[in-house]
Amino acid sequence: MTFLQLQGVGKRYGGTPALDGIGFDVPPGGRTAIVGPSGSGKTTLLRIIAGFEAPDVGRVTMGGQVLAEGPAIVPAHLRGIGFVPQDGALFPHLSVADNIGFGLARGMVGRETRVRDLMDMVELDRAMAERRPHELSGGQQQRVALARALARQPKLMLLDEPFSALDTRLRETMRKAVAKVLRAAGVTTILVTHDQTEALSFADQVAVLRDGRLTQVGSPRELYLRPSDRDTAAFLGDVILLPADLGDDCVVCGLGRLPADVGGRRGRAEIMLRPEQVRLTPMAPGQADPSPCQGEVVDVEFGGAVSMVRVSVRGGAGTAWSDTELWIRSSSVDLPAVGALVGISILGGVHVFDQPATGRTLRAG
Amino acid sequence: MTGVATLVSMAALLPLGFVVWITIQTGWQTAIAMVFRARVGELLVNTLLLEAWTVPLTIVLAMTLAWLTERTNLPGARVWAWLAVAPLAVPAFVHSYAWISVAPGLHGLPAGVLISVLAYFPFLYLPIAAQLRRLDPAAEDVAASLGLGPWSVFFRVVLPQTRFAICGGSLLVGLHLLAEYGLYVMIRFDTFTTAIMDQFQSAYSGPAANMLAGVLVLCCLGVLGLEARIRGDERYARVGSGSARMPDRRRLGRATVPCLLIPALTAVLSLGVPLFTLGRWLEFGGAAVWRMEAIGPALVQTLLLAVAGAVLATLAAAPMAWLSVRFPGRRQRALEVCHYHVGALPGVVVALALVAITVRVAMPLYQTVFTVLFAYALMFLPRALVGLRASIAQAPVELERAAMALGRTPFQSVRQVTMRLAAPGAAVGMALVALGITTELTATLMLAPNGTTTLATEFWSLTGEIDYAAAAPYALMMVVASLPLTFLLHAQSRRAAGR
16 A cells, blocks of 8 residues: 655756655655665655655655656645654744644634644643743754644655764664654654664665665565665675675685575676674684684774674685685674684675676675 | 954944934923924824835835745846846936926825835845745745645745745835935925925024934834734754755746836836936036036045945944844844934934034034044944845854864954854945945935045035036946946845855
8 A cells, every 4th residue: 555656756956966866655654764875866856755846757645646747746734744854943933832833724723722732742841832942952943843743643754864963872872762653643754864773673665766766665674684786885884795606595705605695697706795684603612613614803893892804714615715805793792802813604604796797896885 | 253243333323322412402391392293193194105105105115026036936136136136336316307207296105105115125025035035945845745835835934934034124124214315305295304404404403404303213113013023032043964956947838928017117117227217317408417526536535435434334234243143132122223213314313413413513524524424324224234234143053152162262253253254245235335335315415525426426416506417427327336246246136045
C-alpha cells in the first residue's frame, strides 16, 4: 500500500540538474529517511514534497491526490503537510504558545487546551508557554517546532535535518523522542539527513541520494548489508572490499572460502564485508586453529570500547590472494598484541557487488 | 559608557533647558495665557492632522515598494530600489519649490501631506527593505505548511517581523514632520515650527516663540512615547544557526504591469517633478544664473560642515546606542529620550538656545564654526542613533563574550567585534547626518560665522526674493551633492543585510 508516491521527479537550476528521475513510494505510517551527502539534492526533494518548489517534470501524489504534475502544483498551504526545518525557524515575534498555536484558527474552541496537550506531547514544560524562542535551548526550540507542525494533525511530516544543530547526545535523545511522538500520532514521516547513523536508526525505509539520483531504496538492514554499489556501501559505514572468485553459493577470496549468495554468477567479482563481521581469535603458537584463515597483527589502534586492529592475512586455503591486509573492529577486551598470530572467522554472509573486481583494501571513514 | 551618554544627554538638554528656563522667567501667568489660546489649538490640529495622514500613508507606500523590490520578480527591481531611495537627495523644501512651480495653487493640508509623503518615504523604505532581506524564509515556509495563504503569511509572519523597521522609520518621519520649516512655508501650511519662526523673525527671542516651542516639545515626547509603546522591549534576533537561505521572489505574473505602475508613479512624483522643475528653471535662467563667485564657496563650506558634523554626531550617539541595545531599562530610556527630543526641536529652537547661551556664558564661541557643528550634532543625533542602534542590535552580545573569552579586554572586544559589525549601520547613520546638514537651513542661518554661506541658505534667500531661476543652481547642487550619499546609503543597507 502506498501513501506518498513520487514518479520521475526532476528539477534543474539553470543548466545543472538538481534532481533526476526520482521515484519511490512511502507506505502509510512509515518512516522514510532520505540520506545523502551535502549537495545531493535531498533538501530540494523535500521542498518539492512540501510544495515550496515545483518540479520541472514528474508527479507527486499523496493519498490518491495529485500534488504536483510537472510545474503545476498544489501550493504548500493547501497540502496539510507538516514541516520542521533545520533550525526550527520559530517565529521570533511570537511566544512559545503562540508559535505552537499558529496553525490553529484563532477563534477555535479549546485552542489553549490543544496547545497545552501538544506541549505535553513533545514533553515541554508548560511553564515555558509564555517564553520567547530566543530564551529556549536548541532542543527545546526543536520540540516547539515539532509541536507547531503537529498542531494541524498532518498526515505527512517532513523533517529537514532537524537534529543537525544539536550536540551528539542531545541529537540521539531528540531522535528517539521525535520518533516516539510521531509513532504515537501515527504520522507518516520523511526525514532528510546527511547522517547515515541517524537515517538507519530512525527510518524503516531509507532512500540514498547522490548527485540528484536515487542510488538505492530499501530497509536499513538491506541497505547496510546489501548495498547496490561501492559508494553507497562506503557512505553507510566502514567496509572491507575484496576481489573474489565466485563459486556455488560461495566465494573464494583472501579470507578463504566464504558462504555467499552469488545469484548464479561466475568469474571474478568484488565482495563486501562490514568490519564488525570479522572476528579475531587469539592463537597459541604451534596450536592448531579451527579458523579457515590466520593472520598476523600488524598494528593496533585503541579506541575505547571498540579498537581497530590491522591484520596481515596469511595465505588461507591456498588461494591467490595471500597478501591481503584488513582493518578490523575488535572488542578492546583481550586486544591482541602487535606481532601476535590470530585466527580469522567471518560471521554472516558476504555481499557480492555487480561490478567487476578491482582488488583493493578499503577502510572507509 | 553611561557617563559619556549622560554627558551627551546633558548637552542635548541645553535647548530644552533653555525653553524651560525662559518659561519660568516669563512667569506662569503669561506662559499659560500664551499657550491656551485659539492660535495654539489651530496649530496643534494642523500638526496632528499632518502626522495622522502622512505617517500611515508613508508606511503603506514604503512597505509596498519594499515588498515589490525585494520579494517579487518585478522587472528592474534593482533600479526601482535605487529610485525609491533617490528622493532623499532632494531636500524637502526643494520638493515644495518644485511642486508650487508646477501647481502654484497648491496649499494647505492636502499639499502638505502629498509633498511630505514624497519627500520622506525613503526613510521608511530603507529600513523596511533591509529587514525584508534579513528575514529567515524558513519561517514563511513553515507558515505555508501550517495552511496560511500568501496574504496571511504576509500579515501574520512578514509584517510583524518588520515592526522594528516600521517603528524606527516612522519615528524619523514623524520627527521630521514636526521640525520641517521650508517645506510648509512655501505651501502656506502653518505648523508649530513655521509659527515659531514667524514669531522669532518679528520679535527675535520673544517668549511667544519659546512657549510654542514648549508645546512642540510635548508633541515630540508624544511621538516618542507612542513609538516606544508600539515597539515594546523585545529582541527580534533570528533564532537558530547557520545562514538563512535567500528568500524566494514571488512571481507577479499578470499583475506585473499594475505593480510596475506603483514604483513608476512614485518615481515620477518624487523625482520627476523636482527634476523637471529644476530643468525648466535652469533652461529659463540660462548661463546667467551660474555665478561661480557665489556658488563655489557655498559648495565647499557646505561639504566641510557636512563631514565634520556627521563624524561629531556619530561619535556622540555611539555610547547611547550601545546602552539602549545592551542594557534597556528605565534609566537608559530616559537618556535616550534626551538624545531624541533634540532632533525634533526645530533648528530655530536649538539655534536660539545656543545663541542665548553663547551670548550670556561663552561669548568667544558666539557665531563660530564650533557652535554650528555643536548645533548640527545635537539636531542630527537621532539620525545617527537610529542607524547605530539597529546595527548594534544585529551584533549579538555572545560574540562580545566570545572575544573576551579569547583574551580581549571588554573595551577591545567592543571595538573589534561590536564596532566592526556595527560599522555598516554607523556609516548609514553618518551619511544620513551629512545629508541632513547639506540641506539644513535655519540653524545655519542663525549660527554660522559672518560670511559663511551654504547651498541651503543661498537657495533660501533667492527663493525669498522670488528669484526661482537663480535659486535653481543651488537646488541642483544640493541634489547632486546628496546623490553619492544616497547611493552610499542604498549600498550600505544592502551590505548590512549581507547581500
